Every structure is written in structure tokens, then in C-alpha cells.
Amino acid sequence: MAELYDVIVAGSGPGGATAAWKAAEGGLRVLLLERAPSLPRYKPCGGGIPASVTREVAGLDPGDFADLTITHLRHSWKGRDPVLAAMETADGKPAEVWMVQRPRFDLHLADRAEAAGASLVTGVKVSSVEAGADGVLVRAADGREWRARHVVGADGAKGVVGPQVGLRLSKRYGIAREVEIPFTGGADGGRWHPALEPGAAYLDYGTVPNGYAWIFPKRNCLSVGAGMLLPRKPAPDTGERLKSAIDSLLGSVGLSLPVGADAPRLWAHPIPYWTGAEPLATEDGRALLVGDAAGVVQPLFGEGIQYALRTGNLAARCLVAGEVGQYTQRARDLFAHEFDAAARVGRVFHKAPYLSYRLGVKNPAGTRLVGRLMAGETSLARVEQRIYERLRNPFGHA
Numbered sequence: 001m002a003e004l005y006d007v008i009v010a011g012s013g014p015g016g017a018t019a020a021w022k023a024a025e026g027g028l029r030v031l032l033l034e035r036a037p038s039l040p041r042y043k044p045c046g047g048g049i050p051a052s053v054t055r056e057v058a059g060l061d062p063g064d065f066a067d068l069t070i071t072h073l074r075h076s077w078k079g080r081d082p083v084l085a086a087m088e089t090a091d092g093k094p095a096e097v098w099m100v101q102r103p104r105f106d107l108h109l110a111d112r113a114e115a116a117g118a119s120l121v122t123g124v125k126v127s128s129v130e131a132g133a134d135g136v137l138v139r140a141a142d143g144r145e146w147r148a149r150h151v152v153g154a155d156g157a158k159g160v161v162g163p164q165v166g167l168r169l170s171k172r173y174g175i176a177r178e179v180e181i182p183f184t185g186g187a188d189g190g191r192w193h194p195a196l197e198p199g200a201a202y203l204d205y206g207t208v209p210n211g212y213a214w215i216f217p218k219r220n221c222l223s224v225g226a227g228m229l230l231p232r233k234p235a236p237d238t239g240e241r242l243k244s245a246i247d248s249l250l251g252s253v254g255l256s257l258p259v260g261a262d263a264p265r266l267w268a269h270p271i272p273y274w275t276g277a278e279p280l281a282t283e284d285g286r287a288l289l290v291g292d293a294a295g296v297v298q299p300l301f302g303e304g305i306q307y308a309l310r311t312g313n314l315a316a317r318c319l320v321a322g323e324v325g326q327y328t329q330r331a332r333d334l335f336a337h338e339f340d341a342a343a344r345v346g347r348v349f350h351k352a353p354y355l356s357y358r359l360g361v362k363n364p365a366g367t368r369l370v371g372r373l374m375a376g377e378t379s380l381a382r383v384e385q386r387i388y389e390r391l392r393n394p395f396g397h398a
């Protein structure tokens with residue numbers, strides 16, 4: 001007879017590890033299953049997280065996992081016409097975004113889950129979930145099985161738990177490519193790349209249709225990538241176009257992709273595209289989805305870490321309180337309005353990207369607004385309203 005847990009969490013990324021951590025902290029018996037053979041494991045990601053997430057998820061200390069904190073964005077159009085602007089809170093203070101390396105960040109969260117009492121088993125590829133009146137039976141590809149009252153699907157963009165329990169059946173995806181380029185030397189004890197502005201993340205528009213390219217600084221390495229976020233069917237040459245966007249951004253700042261046998265891997269990874277509110281838990285409350293498995297990625301920036309943390313936290317709170325029936329609605333209240341607005345803003349931006357760049361992005365007021373967004377002080381609905389105001393009055397003052 002398989003052991004009975006209160007909750008089995010499939011996937012130990014930010015969503016799953018947070019769900020396991022908070023559920024265990026709430027006194028539940030938790031089993032956290034991870035496909036990777038061991039932790040830490042790599043996840044292709046820019047690793048940018050707004051510091052304001054600490055207001056939503058208690059107990060996160062950036063000193064434990066963040067490499068650097070950025071407060072500025074350096075925007076460019078096809079590598080040219082750059083502008084460096086500060087992200088600011090409403091009272092003019094720097095709005096902070098942490099730069100994390102995912103192996104370290106995700107391991108920290110899994111450690112927190114274990115410290116709170118969750119059992120972690122790596123090397124388990126969950127392959128089937130059966131939900132019934134008595135609970136759930138979770139099977140691994142190698143035949144091992146476990147029972148629990150509930151299962152949390154935190155198994156990422158291509159997760160299997162959702163489809164197994166009849167959730168997230170018609171997913172849509174964007175796609176991103178990313179590489180981590182190591183460096184030595186640099187400003188402030190080697191923390192900032194010598195060729196780049198300290199304290200800034202680089203964003204480049206115009207080379208990727210419906211997306212952007214980025215350089216996110218980390219301690220001793222750069223995360224460089226490009227992603228296409230709108231739900232267009234990717235053309236056969238999408239991978240190459242994303243790579244050439246990366247080449248072009250790097251070239252514009254005097255850098256290039258390393259080549260040769262030791263060259264770092266250029267990853268490709270799907271990003272769930274938000275298609276509107278849908279159920280995130282089964283009607284019987286046996287299965288819940290969080291993070292990418294639930295499709296909660298903000299469709300303008302492709303930002304998913306904070307939403308994985310927040311849905312993981314929310315799912316755990318609902319499980320601990322015996323209120324799983326309210327999970328979908330509470331998640332909707334948190335994200336649906338914001339994500340709908342982000343999708344509309346994305347459509348406007350990508351319809352006229354150069355105009356949007358000149359009038360919105362290049363205007364320092366635009367980056368200040370992003371700062372307030374990152375600080376959790378404004379909403380994307382407000383940003384959307386602001387864009388329409390600018391389109392109506394393009395030469396007016398901010």
C-alpha cells in the first residue's frame with residue numbers, strides 16, 4: 001500500500017517548491033517530486049524577479065539567492081538609438097528587480113520546502129495521475145507510485161499533470177532562446193560586466209517579431225536571450241531568427257556568442273501564452289495547477305517567476321485552509337485582469353513596434369512607469385490607459 005500524503009507536488013521549480021514549502025509550513029504532509037536526477041538543475045530563464053514579490057510571498061530574502069539587483073533599463077531599437085532610464089517607485093526611489101541564477105534560486109526554494117518538512121525525491125518523472133473519491137494516485141515513468149489527498153501540478157510549460165486531470169488541454173506557447181555567457185573582470189569587484197552599464201538590464205526591440213531580446217546581468221555571467229511572446233504559429237525559421245536577434249544585440253554592445261567546444265549551450269524553451277482565465281483546479285479539488293503548468297505568465301514581458309511563486313503560495317494557502325474550491329477564483333482575482341491588459345498592450349505594441357518604441361519605450365517616463373509596475377504600485381490596466389493617452393497626445397508632457 002503506497003504511503004498517503006496530504007499533497008504531492010510534481011515539479012520543484014519556483015511554483016512547486018513554493019507550494020511544497022508553504023504547505024509543509026502549514027502542517028501538511030508533503031511529497032515534492034522532481035524529474036531532474038538531482039538539484040540544482042538548470043532552467044533556461046532570464047532570472048529577473050521584481051523585489052516587490054516579498055509583499056506577496058513572505059520569507060524571501062534576496063541575500064539568500066539574488067546575484068545582483070538592477071534599477072535601470074537600457075532600451076534599444078535593433079541595437080541602435082539606445083536610452084538608459086531609471087525604474088522608480090512613485091516617491092522617486094529606485095524600483096528594484098533581482099537578478100537570480102535559476103539553479104541557485106530554485107535550490108534555495110527546494111531547501112526551504114525540505115526545511116519546512118516536505119520530502120523531496122529527485123529523478124522522478126511523473127507520468128500519470130488518477131484522481132478518485134479516495135484521493136490521487138501519482139505514477140512515475142519508472143513505475144513507482146504514491147498516494148495523496150491532493151496533487152499540485154507544478155511541472156512547467158509542458159506539464160503532464162494538467163492534461164492528466166483534464167485541465168489546460170488547449171495550451172498555446174511562445175518560444176524563447178537563452179544562453180548564459182560567463183565573464184571575468186568587471187566593475188565593483190567583478191560583479192558587473194566591463195562592457196555594460198552597471199545596474200541595468202538591456203532590452204532590444206525590432207529584431208524579433210512579437211517579442212524582444214535581452215541581456216540580464218548576473219554575477220560573473222550574462223543571461224542573453226530572445227523570445228517571441230504572442231501566440232502566432234512559429235515560422236520554421238523561428239529558432240534562427242531568435243539566435244540572430246541575440247547575435248545582433250550582443251554585437252551592438254561589442255560582444256559575441258562564444259564559439260568552440262566549450263561554448264555555453266544556447267537553449268530553446270516554450271513559454272506558456274496566456275489565453276484568458278480557465279480553471280486551475282479540478283471540480284473535485286483533487287488537483288491544482290501552479291506556475292507555467294497553470295499558464296500564468298504575464299504575456300507582455302513573458303515574466304513568470306513571480307506568478308509561479310504567487311500561485312504556489314496561494315495553492316498552499318487554499319490546501320492548508322481546506323479551501324481548494326476557491327483556488328481558481330482567487331488566482332483569477334490576482335492575475336486575470338492584469339494579464340488581459342498585458343495581452344492588449346502587447347498587441348498594440350507589436351502592431352506598431354517602432355512607433356511604440358519612439359513614443360513609449362524611449363520616453364524615460366515609460367521606464368519610470370515600468371518601475372512602478374515592478375514595485376507593485378500600478379497595474380497593467382493603468383499602463384494600458386497611459387499608452388492610449390500618449391497615442392492621443394504623442395508630443396505632450398508625461
Ligand SMILES: Cc1cc2nc3c(=O)[nH]c(=O)nc-3n(C[C@H](O)[C@H](O)[C@H](O)COP(=O)(O)OP(=O)(O)OC[C@H]3O[C@@H](n4cnc5c(N)ncnc54)[C@H](O)[C@@H]3O)c2cc1C
Binds near residue numbers: 178308
Ligand atoms: C528563456 C526564458 C527566459 C525567461 N526569463 C524570465 C525572467 O527573466 N523573469 C521571469 O519572471 N520569468 C522568466 N521566464 C519564465 C520563467 O522561467 C517561468 O515562468 C518559471 O520558470 C515558471 O516556474 P515553474 O515552477 O512554474 O516551472 P519550471 O521552472 O519550468 O519548473 C518546473 C519543474 O518541474 C519539473 N518537471 C517537469 N516535468 C516533470 C514531471 N513530469 N515530473 C516531475 N517533475 C517535472 C522540471 O524539471 C522543473 O524543475 C523565462 C522563460 C524562458 C523560457
